[in-house]
Amino acid sequence: MTTQTTQTTQTTHKVTLTINGQPYTAEVEPRLLLVHFIREVAGLTGTHIGCDTTSCGACTVLVNGVPAKSCTLLAVQVDGAEIRTVEGLEQDGKLHPVQDGFVQEHGLQCGFCTPGMMLTAVALLERNPQPTEDEIRRAISGNLCRCTGYVNIVKSIQYAAKQMREAQATPAPAPVGAEV
Amino acid sequence: MIPDRFEYYAPTTLAEAINLLQQHPDETKVMAGGQSLIPLMKFRLATPGYVVDLRNVPHLDVLQERDGSLIIGAMVREARLESSALIRQRYPALLDTSSVVADPIVRNFATVGGNLAHADPANDHPAMMVALRATLLAQGADGQRTIPIDDFLVDTLETSLKPDEVLVEIRVPQPAPRSGAAYCKLERKVGDYAIAAVAASVTLDENGACTQAGLALTNVGPKAIRASAAESFLTGKPLNDETIREAAKLAAEAAEPGSDLRGPADYKRAMVRTLAARALRRAAQRATGSIAHNGNIGGGVA
Structure with a gap:
């Protein structure tokens, strides 16, 4: 423990905190919010600060796999947690199916709510690979979008759900030249 | 928005937590999920000098039936109730309630214990616990005590917990045969507090007469209000359209709503009447098994 004199x-x-697989350690004041740790300590600015009052969900990240409003958690409160942010969705240069879905189905306009919306969707699909439209709408009811009217967001998540189910059903093709 | 400075502790035993509370009893806040406390601290409506986080205290996440009660540990998250088969099958009214608290993301961290100990009259669990006649177990330096919910809820944001006491668990009586309960909430949108909401609980005898009734109201007064006159009226009577209508009228008379951005007082009182009738009807349906126990989650409209 160190002290700071003001x-x-x-x-x-x-x-x-382990953010997208990479550990970040810092000496912080207890009042530092998780979203500020992510943006200012880790330098990952894909997580947005919207309303800053627990309403909009723009700052949603996954804390140990569970969606959380990072403006409403203290960094000290989640010490040791695994955090996933939008920067961690793309793997090996390939968009996550949810990201791809938002592209294919025009699930965003201004894009401000998108990182939080996508993380909520990722957590939903990991828990429930085949959600109904009603389940999707309930799941994203803590994430506000002021552009799309949600229709294309729902379609984007349905698109991702389909892609993820198909990927599960079909094993990845063997590399060219490999023995089959 | 940044909270004011405070010292943070995450004790690993209840004794240590109580000890910390004793050091600065008037300047310390206990934190469970933090989903009410942190927003208040960001607005600087709360500026505690010390925060005692219960996250590392063991055994506070118990959720099971024991000795005639459902035990809900103080750190049980709302989302846990929503995913619990025990709650879905045996306590659907708690599912009604949890599933309308704030929004699904907040519910991943928000706790039932915090919802009660924060004692916001707009919170959903207090009225449900009044209707179900829950008791709360608190532990302090002087030992443990159980507090009936009516004694626990004192006023707006005020409970009878002493400054050095921690809420440990909530005890909901196991439902007697032919019992049912329900929570009906009217909200403008997901995440908003209730315009009004009503919790109902009934136990019927073999002939369908009501042997015990619980009826309580959310966000139409300084705290969750027990509609005692309506409860007394129903006791000994069958639950039918006529008795439900009269009880709902008495419940509306018990409301003390104010006019605010959620509507004028008269409107809220009218909504209490409608919601009370719906909650009683649903509770009666559950008591008689005429709907599936997990029917219509979300506290919606009958």
Whole structure:
């Protein structure tokens, strides 16, 4: 523990978060919000700050696989957690099916809600590979979009669900030249 | 928005948590999921000097039936109730309630215990627990005590917990045969507090007469209101259109709504009447098994 001397003495805490597989450790004030840790300590600005009042869900990230509003958690409160942000969705240069779905089905206009919306969708599809439209709409009801009217967002998630189910059903093609 | 400075503790035992509370009893807030406390601290409506986070205290996440009660540990998250087969099958009214608290993302961290201990009259669990006649187990330096929900809820944002006490668990009586309960909430949109909501619980005898009734109201007064006159009226009577209508009228008379952005007082009182009738009807249907126990989750419209 170190102390920082300003007007009052404030104890800081050593917090380690694994964000998209990479550990980040910092001495932080208890009042540092998770979203500020992600954006300012880790430098990952894909997680947006929207309303800052627990309403809009723009700052949604996955904390140990579960969607959370990162403006409403203290970094110290989730010390040791695995965090996933939008930067962690793309793997090996390939978009996550949910990202692909948002592209294919025009699931965004201004894009501000999109990172949070996609992470909520990823968590939904990991838990429920074949959600009904109603289940999708319930799942994203804590993420506000002021552009799309949600129709294309729902389609994007349905697109991703289909892609993910098909990928599960069909094993990846063997590399060219490999023994079959 | 950034909270004011505070010192943060995450004790690993209940004794340690209580000890921390004793050091600065008037400047310390207990934090469960933080989904009400952190917003208040960001707005600086709450500026505690010390925060005691219960996340590392063991055994506070119990969710099981024991000794005639459903035990809900103080750190049980709302989402856990929603995914629990026990809750779905045996306590569908708690599912009604949990599934309309804030929004699904908030519910991943928000706790039932926090919802009660925060004692916001707009919160959903207090009225349900009043209707179900829950008791709360608190632990402090002087030991444990159980507090009936009516004594626990004192006023707006005020409970009878002492500054050095921690809410440990909530005890909901196991439903007697032919019992049913329901929670009906009217909200403008997902994530908003209730315009009004009503919790109902009934137990019927073999002939269909009501032997015990619980009826309580959300966000139409300084705290969750028990509609005592309506409860007394129903006791000993069959639940039919006529008795439900009269009980709903008495429930509306018990409401103390104010006019605000969610509507004028008269409108809210009218909604209490409608919601009370719906909640009683659904509770009666569940008591008689005439709907599936998990029917119509979400506290919606009958």
